[in-house]
Amino acid sequence: MQHIIDRFISYVTIDTESDPNSKTTPSTEKQWNLANKLVEELKTIGLKDVTIDDKAYIMATLPSNVDHEVPTIGFISHFDTSPDFSGANVKPQIVENYDGKDIVLNAEKNIILSPDYFKDLLQYKGQTIITTDGTTLLGADDKAGITEIVSAMEYLVQHPEIKHGKIRIGFTPDEEIGRGAHYFDVEKFGAQWAYTMDGSQIGELEYENFNAAGAKITFKGKSVHPGYAKGKMINSMLIANDFINELPKGETPQQTKGYEGFFHVHHIAGHIEETVLELIIRDHNKKKFEKRKELVEKIAKKINKKFAKKFGEDIVTIEVKDQYYNMKEKVLPVKHIVDIAEKAMRELDIKPIIKPIRGGTDGSQLSYMGLPCPNIFAGGHNFHGKYEYVPAESIQKATNVIVKIVELTAVPGIFDAPEKPKKRK
Numbered sequence: 001m002q003h004i005i006d007r008f009i010s011y012v013t014i015d016t017e018s019d020p021n022s023k024t025t026p027s028t029e030k031q032w033n034l035a036n037k038l039v040e041e042l043k044t045i046g047l048k049d050v051t052i053d054d055k056a057y058i059m060a061t062l063p064s065n066v067d068h069e070v071p072t073i074g075f076i077s078h079f080d081t082s083p084d085f086s087g088a089n090v091k092p093q094i095v096e097n098y099d100g101k102d103i104v105l106n107a108e109k110n111i112i113l114s115p116d117y118f119k120d121l122l123q124y125k126g127q128t129i130i131t132t133d134g135t136t137l138l139g140a141d142d143k144a145g146i147t148e149i150v151s152a153m154e155y156l157v158q159h160p161e162i163k164h165g166k167i168r169i170g171f172t173p174d175e176e177i178g179r180g181a182h183y184f185d186v187e188k189f190g191a192q193w194a195y196t197m198d199g200s201q202i203g204e205l206e207y208e209n210f211n212a213a214g215a216k217i218t219f220k221g222k223s224v225h226p227g228y229a230k231g232k233m234i235n236s237m238l239i240a241n242d243f244i245n246e247l248p249k250g251e252t253p254q255q256t257k258g259y260e261g262f263f264h265v266h267h268i269a270g271h272i273e274e275t276v277l278e279l280i281i282r283d284h285n286k287k288k289f290e291k292r293k294e295l296v297e298k299i300a301k302k303i304n305k306k307f308a309k310k311f312g313e314d315i316v317t318i319e320v321k322d323q324y325y326n327m328k329e330k331v332l333p334v335k336h337i338v339d340i341a342e343k344a345m346r347e348l349d350i351k352p353i354i355k356p357i358r359g360g361t362d363g364s365q366l367s368y369m370g371l372p373c374p375n376i377f378a379g380g381h382n383f384h385g386k387y388e389y390v391p392a393e394s395i396q397k398a399t400n401v402i403v404k405i406v407e408l409t410a411v412p413g414i415f416d417a418p419e420k421p422k423k424r425k
Contacts, residue, residue, distance in 0.1 A: 001128070004399065005392050008130065008147040009092050010037075011079075012139035017087040018080040018177045025055040025183060026080065026173035032056060034079050038171055041150060046157040047169070055173070055183045062153050062167040070165025070410050074194030075152070075402055076362060076373065077145030078175030082384040085137040092138065094392075095129040105386065106134030113387055120201060120381055121389075128392040138388035140380030144395050145197035146171060148378060151395075152402035164406040168194070172362060178323060181365035193337045193372045195405070196363040201353070202394045203345065204377035207331040207338050208356040209364050210261070210282040211289035212323040215296055217243065217279060220315050223272040234311060236275040239303060240268060243277065243316070246299045259284045259356055261292060284326055284356055293320055324360050330367035331374060338374050344404035350397060353377075376401060 014034045019027040026032065035056045042050045047060040064070060081087040095103055100122055103113040111134030115121040121129075132138045149169050156162055168191045172180040175198075199206060221236030247263045256262045261283030268277045281296065283289040300316040307315040331338065338354075345352045363373035379394025 001392055001396050004147060004151050004395055005094070005128070005130070007151060008140075008144060008390075008392075008395060011143040011146060012090050012092055015088045015090070016080045016139070017083055018174045019083060020177040025179065027177060027179070028080075031080055031173045035171070035173070038079065038146070038150070042153075042169075045150065045154040047153060053183075053185075057173070057183060057185070058171040059189060060153075060169050062156060062164070062169075064164065064166040065160055066163045066165060066410055068412055071192040072166040072168060072190055073406070073409055074168040074170060074189060074191035074371070075149045076170040076172065076194050076196045076366070077142045077149055077198060077378070078172045078180050078362065079143065079146055080173050080176050080180075081137060081139045081143075082141065082176040084384040085386065086135070087137055087139055090136045090139055091133040093131045093133055095131060098125055098127055098129045100125040103129065103131060105131055109134055111386060113389065118382060118387060124391045124393075129389055130392060131389040132386050134386050137383070137385055138380070138390065140378065140388055140390040141383040142175065142198045142378055144380050144390050144398070145378040147395055148197050148398040148402060151399045152406070155399070155403060156406065162403065162407055163410045165410050167406060170194070175362050178360070180362040181369065184362075184366060184369070186366065186369045186371045189371065191371060193334060194363075194366065195337075195341060195402075196361055196366075196373055196375045197378050197398060197402070198361055198363075199357075199375050199377035200379075200381060200383070202377050202379055202391075202397055203351050203353040205338065205341055205345065205352045205354050205374065206357045206361075206376075207354075207374040208284060208328040209324070209326055209360055210284055210356075210358065211286055211325050212360055213281040213289070213293055213320055214323055215279040215281060215293075215318060215320045217277045217296075217300065217319075218317045219243070219270070219275040219277070220311065220317075221273045221275070222311070233272070234307070234315070235272050236315075237270050237272065239307075239315065240270065240275040240277050243299055243303060246302070248295075257358075261285070261288055263292065263296075281320075282358075284328075286326065286329075296320065324364045325368060327361075327364045327367040327373065331372050334372050337372060340408050341374060341376060341401070341405055344401050344408055347408075348397065348400050348404055350401065
């Protein structure tokens, strides 16, 4: 397991933070540092057809070692880290044989990773926990996934007695800013299906995610001297506040769970004459998702009607863009690909946790691009912040899951889609 720990640390100590304000791909030049390292490492461990394009998308092949026909499958992870928290100068700390007590991340700043608050820690007593030093994120999202894929491929190269079909792997930039699949060449990848290694705790297996849209709402106003403002001033910030208050109470991220959708006001900035509000809309159910978007438009129309005479034109303008859709629609017709992953976990004594993703994944976009792509645990917790950690044993077990999936897929007949029941006459 030390080999896997060393590999993971070699990845997370390279800063690959992405930038949502950049127009380039990758969005930051520093992502190339890890991308180029990965290309050389994939060649070193013995993979074939290792390529990297001008946007830093990496692909490679482990050729089949069986004579019978086996579907080509893939494994995908991203190498960028979230801009939500610094990914520069990551200094991982290794806690061996975790005793279930508080972990001091940074004594000087009194930053503590405590099971009193992060209760999931307790399920890893006795294991090796890799944490931050309290000043950066860790980058297990998704460098744990990369570690698992590279380590699994290396193991398969070194153990040719394990029979498998053709395996394709792909590493992408800019997933954290929603662009990870934008330039992914599905045809070039050439797999019938794939798995993203980008989930959280051990056992997670996901093939449902939110339908997602983003809304940019602009409010106009009129500024006059406050001493003479009666009947004349229109404060755009207060109109924005009225808009927010029209959204359903209790349907925010902090008040919802499971399949419950939400509206999330994540940015607002302005002054009297103009305020811009940014909102994200999420729902697993497509009909409810559409109704949420309609509600946003309805609220805007209501406010515009109220100010029509006083302002003379629309005081609220709204731009709504769909971002991604629930992959369930594309995965259910080939549900056997989820069943194989579940079987792999059970054979390794890992309890599958099959649940919807309350977020997005490259697999969602890839599924709609023609590459059905469920999501498997990478092992980390508390992503995008200083409390991020990953048990080394979870990385090892995710690596084992990849190897087992590959092995099961090569068993004749196991990958066949179940026959549809015959209609009764």
